[in-house]
Amino acid sequence: MDKAQMAEIYDRLHDAVYRTAFAYLRNRQDAEDITHDVFLQRFAREEPFPDGEQEKAWMLRVTINRCKDLLRSFRRKNSVPLEEAAQIPARTSDERAVWDAVNALPARYRILVHLHYAEGYTLREIAKMTHQTETAVQTQLYRARKRLRAILGEEFTL
């Protein structure tokens, strides 16, 4: 794979990989580290993908696995560092509130919310990506929404 091909893949997928890693880890530096590793893993893979969507799904699956490994390896605390919170690009108070509420969810819910609402994946696709059953994903999303409603109150709609 030459440099131009690598750059093309990076330009096409870097945001999705980075945002997914950030949704899981809530830390810029860690998310960039994961992005770095995931792309190196992608470039090392010689087997081609049938289409771009499958390639993206594969990369997000690798991202999630690497995030899990990272979290598992040194038991990160479930909190957003202050400097990170200040840099979050929310423009309105609503955006800020929803962002904070999603980030207050446990990691397993947060990643599902991100994949479904930000990346637009269906429950079935998420189930495949996260190695769970569709029912399990559905239930966790149900609980996540319930939790978000509890945090944000009646003003929050889906």
Add this chain to the structure above:
Amino acid sequence: MNMNDYKHVTQRMHPSDACKHEILRAAAQNEQPRETRRQIFWKNLPVAAAGMAACLSLIVGGAFIWQNRADFAPRTQSQVPDVSAVTEEVGASLTTTATTLAQVAEVQTETAAQVQTTAEVQAVSQAAETAPAVSAETEIVTTKATTEAPVKAESRGTTAATIMTTAASEIKTTEVKTETNPLLQEVIIEDDTIPHRTLEEIGFIIVNMDCEEYHACEKKLMLDMFGEDGFNDSLENYAADKRMQFWREFAKRYGKNDELTESITIFLQTAFLIQKGDLSPEEGVSLIQNFNEGKTIPEEIIEKMNNNADLRLRRECSEGKDEDSQFTDMWETFTGIEWQMQYLMGEFYGYSDINNPFPGWWIVVYQY
């Protein structure tokens, strides 16, 4: 306020430009993905251990020399002991040893002669088996030889049986790891009364229903117990004693207690002990393997399973924290357990669907 707000914020997030350059540079240099901290830890462990062992040896050696420094100091002429007496003692000892060696040599010679005689007798007995005419003298020898033969055969048989047992046990071990768990097969439940005591104690209930059924049961029970007036969509909004009351009733109505739930419970409890650090992952695997083979689980482990798990949850969810933190703590704990569960399931069944490890079954985790 809706999920689009989250999406909009997310869409404004990008990795730094430096990230792209770094990745492309690393790719051009054919670098491998970075190792995780865990991989680095294990990789460096032998070197670190060797280093520590060397340091420890130096310290111990230094301490020994310091303690016995008088022995290591240069000696004066008057301190050098008189060795002539010692030399005499050694000489006497050597003489005794030489005598003993001579006696041993004699015994060996005798033994060799006896061995030769035995060989001759065996040769005679073999000849007797094949000889057409049998004399009275050789008949006795033949009888001895024939009575010895079945004993040997039996002994060989025993050995073969031992080998077969070993082979069978090896095959059994492999089967545990590769084939479908027999406990996963459908279990007909006849007794669905009050579930196993420990299920309540450690904070989860195992039910046989899918997601929709579960939520319907949860709602129905809340209505039954608290009535229309007191009904609140979220159980978290009820006081702790009501929640506890609810879960006790839920366990009583819907919880299952049978061989399969026992197996699930063992997995969960083991995962819990690994997560807490009471067991190493390897010890956890061994514990489940013993359980599957019907071996007794040590008393102290059962005690830990029955007591500590619940206590830890309660402690984490109580000490001066607000409700959000309590909730997060609890989920962090259970996320950890799930990871351990995933590891254990992977070890035993080769798959790891952490949310649905036993298809068709639901593990309800509740909080106080």
